[in-house]
Amino acid sequence: MVEFPPPPAAWAQLLDTPEAALRALIGSVSDRLLLLDLDLQIRFANRGIFEVQRTALPGRSIEDFLPASEHERVIGVYRRVRQERTPAVYEFRQLVRGETRWFEHRIGPVIEHGSVVAFAVACGEITARRRGEEALRVLEREITEIANREQRRIGNDLHDGLGQELTGIALMLTSLVGRLHKEHHAAAADAEEIVGLVNGAIDSTRALARGLSPVSIERGGLSFAMRSLATRASDMYGVRVCFHSKIWPQLTLEASACTHLYRIAQEAVTNAVRHGHASEVLIDLRVDGERVVLSVADNGRGFIPGAVPASGMGLRIMQYRANMLGGSVSFEPRTEGGVRMVCLSHQPALGEPGRGN
Ligand SMILES: Nc1ncnc2c1ncn2[C@@H]1O[C@H](COP(=O)(O)OP(=O)(O)OP(=O)(O)O)[C@@H](O)[C@H]1O
Ligand SMILES: [Mg+2]
The missing domain is CATH 3.30.450.20 (PAS domain)
Known part of the structure; x- marks a missing residue:
């Protein structure tokens, strides 16, 4: 360890009249x-x-x-x-x-x-810091977009590829079962069971595809996806999950932006049930020109955003997704109990590039 000598007398003088030191x-x-x-x-x-x-x-x-x-x-x-x-x-x-x-x-x-x-x-x-932050944001955005795109591609391939093939197999098997029944064949019942299994596999494939690519234009876009989310959450958790939307004049967000909104709603619903023990959840989507407001209100026990354990990822990812949309996420307590998540963002004006869903 380095031993510092005791401060010389000059130090005492310097600290008494520190102007020279301050100037230096x-x-x-x-x-x-x-x-x-x-x-x-x-x-x-x-x-x-x-x-x-x-x-x-x-x-x-x-x-x-x-x-x-x-x-x-x-x-x-x-x-x-x-x-x-x-x-x-x-x-x-x-x-x-x-x-x-x-x-x-x-x-x-x-x-x-x-x-x-x-x-x-x-x-x-702070130019260097700002450029670094901007580069990081661009990189994050690209990585998330790539991951989203890749998930959507796998989801679509599952739906249109494997799903269609299994549907073809199920149809062929059904006609085989018909023939076996007509011939009073002993294997008819086994073949019928196989049809049931293949139909089960079709349902699993659809569910997988929906999970990977929840928002698709062919399937009706964001409103349809959110309505399905509400129905599925009601069935799965045994609580009342409703979806309301008012979209005027139309949604112009790209599919990837819609996926962000969908995932934000999905996390808010899961949290409401899992942590808030809510019995009712309302998902509300309002589009008014370029303004997009997604809110998820629950009647659970509520929470204080600044005072939650940092171990969870959900709230942080919600915030991150809202940032990707150039928007924000906030939580407000409801007077009747529970919490309302509000995600505010914008969409391109009609006719601007970026429309897609
Ligand atoms: N609607 C809600 N009602 C009550 N508490 C909530 C609600 N939403 C979030 N919380 C609280 O905020 C915490 C953090 O939520 P977050 O989604 O970040 O993490 P998590 O759900 O615990 O884990 P993860 O989402 O990573 O699976 C929760 O543990 C819970 O205490
Ligand atoms: Mg969570």
Whole structure:
């Protein structure tokens, strides 16, 4: 272990009058550190900003270094820091020599005798972080899309391939059973049993196909899929699951987006029954022009979203799917008990690309 010598006398002096040390610290950080007065004019800067030298900054407004479109929002942030006396952060995008770059300003109130007298601002560039996040989002979206597409393909192949073949076999067997009966053949009963088994296999194939590719245009799209989900959940869990929809003028979401909505509803219904022990669940799908609202309300025991065990995946995946739709998911307690999940998202306007279901 390294033994540090005791602080020399110079240390005590430095800590008593720390200006020189602070100046050295401020000069060494790569962030721009600014002191602004209450009119948002720069009074001190540790470095220059863009082309403007450090010494030329005092007297300039912070707004000179922000895109005009951000002024109103940023002034609002400073107002809030002053009123609430708490730090705040804002991020913005700016075109610098033809290149889009991202910046972050962290604002802290400077408080003297109980009043805010200035703002301390640390300005840093976050372009690399933003690009990394964006690349990650694109990658996540692509992986999910590929997985969804692949699931749909397997589902469709099962439905149209194996399902059709089994149906053909069942028809052939049925006619064979007819002939065997006509000839009073001893094997007629066995053959009939085999028809029953093949029909069972057809049902299993259909169920598998539906699970892998729940939303299909041929089968009536999202409304049909959600109605089937409600019926199946009612049968499976022995609770009342209803589906209402009001779609005006029509759904323009692509099949993959519909699958996200379907899966969100499916998880919400499962959670309502499994955790909420609800006896009634209502799935509601409303489309009004470009606005899509999916809600799932239950009459179970409800929950507080921030206070649930982190081990579950369902809520996180719901959130993720809503993000993929450019939307959001929230949970609100119902006055009559239980919880309502609301997923808000958008769909392309009629005639825009992206229609498909
Ligand atoms: N409708 C609901 N009513 C009551 N509690 C709920 C409801 N939805 C979610 N919860 C609570 O939120 C927790 C997290 O749900 P989430 O779906 O993320 O995980 P899970 O259902 O436990 O596991 P998984 O979905 O991964 O199988 C649940 O364990 C439950 O405590
Ligand atoms: Mg769950």
